[in-house]
Amino acid sequence: MAAASKRREASGDESVVRERILEAAFMAFKESGYAAASTLEIATRARVSKRELYALVGNKQQMLVACIQERARRLEAPANLPVPVDRATLARVLTLLGAQLLREISDPTVIAVFRLAIAEAVHAPEVAQALSTIGRETSRAALRAIVMQAQASGLLDGHPAELAEQFHALLWGDIMIDLLLGVAERPASRAIERRAHNAAEAFLRLHPQMAPT
Secondary structure, three states, rough: OOOHHHHHHHHHHHHHHHHHHHHHHHHHHHHHOOOOHHHHHHHHHOOOOOOHHHHHOOOHHHHHHHHHHHHHHHHHOOOOOOOOOOHHHHHHHHHHHHHHHHHHHEEEEEEEHHHHHHOOOOOOOHHHHHHHHHHHHHHHHHHHHHHHHHHHHHOOOOOOOHHHHHHHHHHHHHHHHHHOOOOOOOOOOOHHHHHHHHHHHHHHHHOOOOOOO
């Protein structure tokens, strides 16, 4: 019992230290650039030894991936979303997921990751690659899943990936570019909900319900 308790305590301590390392890594990447940031700088910021840093997280690229993965989990579709069995439910599901994506991706921390990927595109293309394959793909996978559910219910017709991209474009418009350039502020909660609702309505107007065969 005592040994098991100590293992749980050690595991909890490691989780806290790992979180501190990832926070330190992100700050170092943002301030120094991914290519220029060193593991020594990250270890110093996190108040750990380099040996502990490698044991708990790994090398610099593994730290980058872990930072993106932590945030990407928030882009997954909530487990309690209703199955779209009619157009009204589909509109509600698209609005809910759209608002979640807008809220999470427009977070200043996420925008900072996008800016980092752009700044390091030449010297460290692995930043953009990790952001694309982990972060952006997570949100697109969530949209594709909803589209495929709608298709199974006879509510939509077309290629799931293309339909998901269309909704994504309607949802974002030019706001991502404005956020990256710093010429727009993160939308307020009500503005996010309104934008998601309008995108869902526009998407459904573009794709009328399939005619019964």
